[in-house]
Amino acid sequence: MATRIMAGVLVVVLGCLSLLSVLVAGFTRYEVTERLDNSLQEVAERLEFVIAAHAVRPSGGTVALLPEVGPRTLAYQIATPEGRLLLRSQNAPAGIFVPVMRGGFYDRPRFRVYAVRARDGGHYILVGEPTFHRREAVRRATLISILPMIVFLPAVWLLVRWVVRRALRPLTVLQAEIRARGGGNLAPIPALDLPEELVAIHMAVNLLLDRLKKALSTERAFAANAAHELRNPIGALLAQAQMLREQLHEPEAPGRVAAMIGQIRRLGRMTEKLLQLSRASSGAAMGDDRFDPIAVLQVLAEEFADMPPLFPAVTVACDGREAPWARGDIDAAGILFRNLIENAAHHGTPDAAIAVTVSRDGVVDIVNDCDALPAHVLPGLTEPFVRGGSAADGSGLGLAIAASIAGQMGARLEIASPVPGTERGFRARVMLAATAGPS
Numbered sequence: 001m002a003t004r005i006m007a008g009v010l011v012v013v014l015g016c017l018s019l020l021s022v023l024v025a026g027f028t029r030y031e032v033t034e035r036l037d038n039s040l041q042e043v044a045e046r047l048e049f050v051i052a053a054h055a056v057r058p059s060g061g062t063v064a065l066l067p068e069v070g071p072r073t074l075a076y077q078i079a080t081p082e083g084r085l086l087l088r089s090q091n092a093p094a095g096i097f098v099p100v101m102r103g104g105f106y107d108r109p110r111f112r113v114y115a116v117r118a119r120d121g122g123h124y125i126l127v128g129e130p131t132f133h134r135r136e137a138v139r140r141a142t143l144i145s146i147l148p149m150i151v152f153l154p155a156v157w158l159l160v161r162w163v164v165r166r167a168l169r170p171l172t173v174l175q176a177e178i179r180a181r182g183g184g185n186l187a188p189i190p191a192l193d194l195p196e197e198l199v200a201i202h203m204a205v206n207l208l209l210d211r212l213k214k215a216l217s218t219e220r221a222f223a224a225n226a227a228h229e230l231r232n233p234i235g236a237l238l239a240q241a242q243m244l245r246e247q248l249h250e251p252e253a254p255g256r257v258a259a260m261i262g263q264i265r266r267l268g269r270m271t272e273k274l275l276q277l278s279r280a281s282s283g284a285a286m287g288d289d290r291f292d293p294i295a296v297l298q299v300l301a302e303e304f305a306d307m308p309p310l311f312p313a314v315t316v317a318c319d320g321r322e323a324p325w326a327r328g329d330i331d332a333a334g335i336l337f338r339n340l341i342e343n344a345a346h347h348g349t350p351d352a353a354i355a356v357t358v359s360r361d362g363v364v365d366i367v368n369d370c371d372a373l374p375a376h377v378l379p380g381l382t383e384p385f386v387r388g389g390s391a392a393d394g395s396g397l398g399l400a401i402a403a404s405i406a407g408q409m410g411a412r413l414e415i416a417s418p419v420p421g422t423e424r425g426f427r428a429r430v431m432l433a434a435t436a437g438p439s
Contacts, residue, residue, distance in 0.1 A: 005164050005168075006157075006160055006161055006164050009160050009164070010156075010157060010160060013156055013160070014153075017149050017153070020149070021146045021149055024142075024145045024146060025142045025145065025146060028138070028141045028142050028145050029138050029141075029142065031141075032134075032137055032138045032141045033134070033138070036112070036129060036134055036137065037105060037112075037114065039074075039129075040074070040105075040112070040113075040114035040127045040128075040129055041114055041116075043074055043076070043127045044076075044114055044115075044116045044125050044126075044127045045116075047076055047078075047125050047127070048116070048118050048119065048125050071130060071132075071133070072130060072133040073089075073091055073130075074089075074127055074128065074129055075088070075089050075091045075092035075093075075111065075127070075128045075129075075130075076088070076089050076092060076125065076126060076127045076128070077089075077092050077096065077097055077125075077126040077128075078123050078124070078125055078126075079096055079101065079123060079124050079126065080101075080122070080123055080124070081101050081117075081121075081122075081123070081124065082101070083096055083099070083100075083101055086123060092128065093110075096126075097111065097113045097115070097126045097128055098113060098115055098126065101115070101117075101124050102115065103115050103116050103117055103124075107131075108128070108131075109131070110128075110130065110131055111128030111129060111130060111131060112128065112129045112131060112134055113126055113127070113128045114126070114127050114128075170192065170193060170194045170195060170198060171198060173192055174189070174192060174194065174198060174201065174202060177189045177190075177192070178205055181209060186209050186212060186213040187209075188206040188209055188210065189202060189205060189206055189209070237264055238261060238264045238265065238268070241257055241260050241261045241264060242261060244257055289327070289328065289329060289330060290325045290326070290327055291325065291326055291328065291330035291333060292325055292326075293325075293326050293333065293337075293358055293362075293364060293432060294316065294318060294358055296330065296333055296334050296337060297316045297337055297356050297358065297364070298316050299334075300314070300334065300337055300338055300341060301314040301315070301316050301356070304341065304345070312345060312348070312350070312351055312352060312353055312354060313353040313354070314341060314353070314354045314356060315353055315354070315355055315356065316356045316358070317355070317356070317357050317358070318357070318358045318359075318360075319357060319358070319359050319360065324360060324361070324362045324432075326362060326409075326411075326432035326433060327409070327410065327432075327433045328408075328409035328410070328411070328432070328433065329409070332405050332408070332409065333405075333409065335401065335405060336401075336402050336405040336406060336409075336430065337356075337364070337366075337430075339397075339398040339399070339401050339402045340366045340398070340399075340402050340428045340430070341354060341356070341366060342398055343398040343399060343402075343428070344366055344367075344368035344426065344428070345368070346398075347368070347370060347426070348368030348369055348370045348426070349368070349369040349370055352368065352369040354366065354367070354368045355367045355368075362431065362432040362433070363429060363430070363431050363432070364429070364430040364432065365427055365428075365429050366427070366428045366429075366430075367419055367425055367426070367427045367428075368425060368426055369424060369425050370417075370424065370425060370426050371424065372417050372418035372423060372424055372425070373417040373426065378415055378416070378417060381399050381415060382399045382400055382402075382403040382413065382415070383400055384397055384400040386400075399413075399415070399428075402428070402430075406430055409432070409433065410433040411430055411431055411432045411433055412430070412431045413428065413429070413430055414428075414429045414431070415427070415428050415429070416429070
């Protein structure tokens with residue numbers, strides 16, 4: 001905006017200055033011409049007075065030798081009304097200045113000539129000024145008038161730039177305040193010294209931030225309450241179904257009850273994934289805390305170790321002496337890594353260990369063994385309800401939840417199959433926003 005305003009103002013200023021320069025040049029040319037013509041008239045009148053006072057009667061073709069004659073010196077001729085040259089200065093041409101003897105101004109190739117008839121009527125006085133001298137005088141006068149405008153153009157540009165930037169400084173401050181707002185900072189913009197035109201924008205932004213904060217708070221509260229309200233009935237229903245299986249003695253009953261238990265478990269997993277997706281979409285991961293990714297992954301590895309045979313072994317290693325701390329919400333990070341490990345367990349080769357490696361630059365690799373996926377399948381795996389063609393039981397939400405949380409944490413999720421350097425496997429790489437640990 002500042003650039004556009006400065007460009008517009010400078011174009012207008014330059015246009016006005018250019019027009020003013022043309023007008024000044026024309027006026028200067030007119031004034032200089034008028035003053036020089038007056039000089040010609042004055043010289044002619046003085047010559048007439050000298051000739052009349054001294055009763056000079058020059059003979060034909062006489063040349064008057066003037067001292068210190070230069071290229072800019074005025075030239076004069078005295079001629080009869082018939083056009084016969086009586087007297088001329090040494091810098092005047094040998095031929096008459098004008099072909100017809102008549103008073104007034106004449107423009108000749110080399111001279112600007114003024115002709116006047118003497119009062120006795122016996123001869124004409126012709127005074128000529130070299131043309132190049134007149135052009136030089138006009139050019140110098142024009143430059144003296146226009147040159148200050150050209151010299152002051154940089155000063156005009158600097159002043160316009162300073163004034164525009166000073167006028168837009170409140171807008172810059174407001175822009176910086178708006179840019180600082182995000183999922184982790186929805187505080188209203190404090191009172192600023194703004195012009196009247198920006199006060200409405202300030203109020204509208206604060207109103208929008210307030211509505212967004214209320215909407216995110218409501219969605220987070222819904223996700224937390226729904227998780228609590230749905231898990232308890234599903235858990236109770238599962239317990240009742242398991243007790244019912246133990247109490248039934250008909251041959252077909254245990255199989256039907258087992259199928260019902262499997263569906264309840266599937267419903268529970270689907271409900272949990274949907275709640276995780278809702279929590280990730282609500283911006284719950286936009287925290288500004290610091291956590292140790294090694295500690296989070298070790299807790300998850302121990303939890304999965306207590307759930308055989310559903311999960312294979314999960315090994316956590318660090319390729320450096322000390323892994324960096326990461327920035328973000330620790331609970332959201334747990335959901336992120338849990339979904340990636342569950343995805344590796346559900347779609348990997350049974351009984352093949354899942355390798356989790358944390359590098360010193362904040363990169364977490366989760367690798368499992370499986371057949372390589374087709375290249376055209378990979379780009380869509382982070383979309384909700386998209387699966388890679390595996391026959392394993394799953395909801396198609398794990399990678400979508402992980403990608404959403406990673407984006408909110410300022411991290412990046414990359415998936416690859418096969419694992420680079422091999423012909424098999426699947427690798428999920430999370431590049432965390434590393435930060436310094438607590439002092």
